[in-house]
Amino acid sequence: MFLRELRTQPGELKGIGPRTAEAFASLGIESLGDLLLHAPRYYEDRKTEVPLSKGVGGSPVNTIATVIAHDWFGFGRRRTLKVWIEDSSGRAALNCFGRNFLQQKLPVGAQIRIYGQFSYRFGEIQASSFEFEASETPSGTSSFGSLVPIYPAGASLRQGAIRKAIHEGLAKYIDQIEDELPPIYAREEIPVSKKKQLQGLHCPETLDEVRLARRALAWEEFFYLQLSIARRGLALRSTRKERTTARGTLARRVLESLPFELTRDQKTVLREIREDLRGSRPMARLIQGDVGSGKTLTAFLAACESIEAGEQAAFMAPTELLARQHAENAARLLEPAGVRLALLTGSVQSRAREEILSRLESGEIDLLIGTHALFSEGVRFRCLGLAIIDEQQRFGVLQRVALSQKGEEPDTLVMTATPIPRTLAMTVFGDLDVSVIRSMPPGRKPVITHLARMGREEKVYEWLKKEVRTGRQAYCVYPLIAESSKMDLKDAEGMYEALKQRFPDFRLGLIHSRLDEEEKVSVMRSFSSGEIDILVSTSVVEVGVDVPNATCMVVEHAERFGLAALHQLRGRVGRGEFQSYMFLVYAPDLSEEGKRRLRVMMENSDGFAVAEEDLKIRGPGNMTGTEQAGFLRLRFADPAADGETMLRARNLARKILQDDPGLLKPENSLLRQVINRTRPFEEELINGG
């Protein structure tokens, strides 16, 4: 049986009561398979002897000692046992806070093995956190004399209980557990059997064994993730219909009307897209590019290709605000060239909606722009050829599929502005080909970013005043919409009033997610047209809003925002010819790590660099903007640290499927069995995001 088929519940092991079983469940351990994959956080070296006298301030004590006396300190319910122990090097005290019952377990004269971090306090060597066992404990059940795994435990589980359960599980089942990779694919990546992997993880002799085991486990995880993704990709894009290809006339007409040239990267991406469109399989491509790098325009040009070929295109944005903005841009850029377009969002209702839907079905609309309303029921295209999805990180894989199903295997183009490190992109979008736009349109000046401690924001406001006086506009962003009794933070509504007082001559606007769509649109319009000088907001302006005259972005309580969000916010300025500024105002009690994060913003203007730094600081499961990676529940594989391995796994998975899409060859039968019986990552890939 495969490890994941080991569905016996931990509660069925002996010695595990309902309380412990529940504690396991709260760690996500519902079966013995889960339990045996519960990875230690680290290992304590309980092989090397460290006597009491050597343990202070350095490595933990690991010694055999004798209990020599009991002592008590404190009074009443706080009365606490202190156990004095002695080894050949000296003596020390064990403070038994909350564990007075140790009086019985550690009688005077007892010989114990003891492990703990000791320190020198109040004139004695002492420890409050320690593990011990009788010195004559047989080695099979001993948690000394070896490398001892320390597990993630939660509040209600003791390390001993976890270790015991795992050892029992291993003892009972390890001989029945099958390997999950055929040897031909394992080679040097998995030098050890599943059995050895589990032993290396839970009862290693050396740290090298641990490394080997983890590497093998991570490799298998990467491999099955990539294999599952690739198989889904294969299922989604099988063969495609015959189609006429565009000659590029429509796109050229649009390009000729532009006052600028495409950047080199835009041209490259457009070429890649055109090749995809001519290919024998539907396109599935991700365009990654920093905010303002010109993705949207590139996607519009891609749409022109499909439209010229006689098909329809759909363009889905994450918010109504953005959908509207895209529609306005498309009207400006594409309509003069003859493209017929419409906007469909949740707030387009009844008659208007009916009319759009019927024109769509009869093919009188070439490009439909909208929100997720695009894949609501009743939306029928005559012939959907291309589905474009903007700001993919807000949508799950599922939505992409849902939109694709509005057509017969349409081409899909996904754009993401939150820069996702390449390694993560491969995890999340593993079945997409990736294009990157790195170069910015010429003439863009990087935004200058300053940090300011709260209390010094006066200087920031002075700067803002200067900018607005010269005709520019500004954003002031706050973490909350309204005052909160729970959090001592500035809020947009309150600061809107405060800033009105502070700048009586300026025109202020307020926008946040609680306004209804119409209000939001009207505020944004006034800001775009310059009728508002300072827009006070929450992070609703984070994505995609395009007002080139805005040069000043003030974010207060910047420590409350993720780096990805801050980078998105920064993308709202620096969109025109003027030098722009971002001010990050942070709480005075900000930790060193918090400051380090903000300094990343100051020192990096490239979104990819910001994202890589973010990943280093936070780890892959925690990326704002790419939470989709978190849902994958990778236990051993770390795409951030180990991108190269993931790449190898992806290449192998793709190659295997290329040669044998149904995994029917004899050498692939084990792969087929693992997939059929354990369905790796299936749920996550369908429900993700």
Ligand code: ADP
């Ligand atoms: P993104 O979608 O990547 O955020 P957009 O496509 O919205 O970027 O482009 C941002 C702004 O830059 C828009 O005003 C757009 O018209 C302009 N732009 C796009 N490509 C170029 C280019 N090659 N040269 C100059 N300006 C460009």
Ligand code: MG
């Ligand atoms: Mg955009």
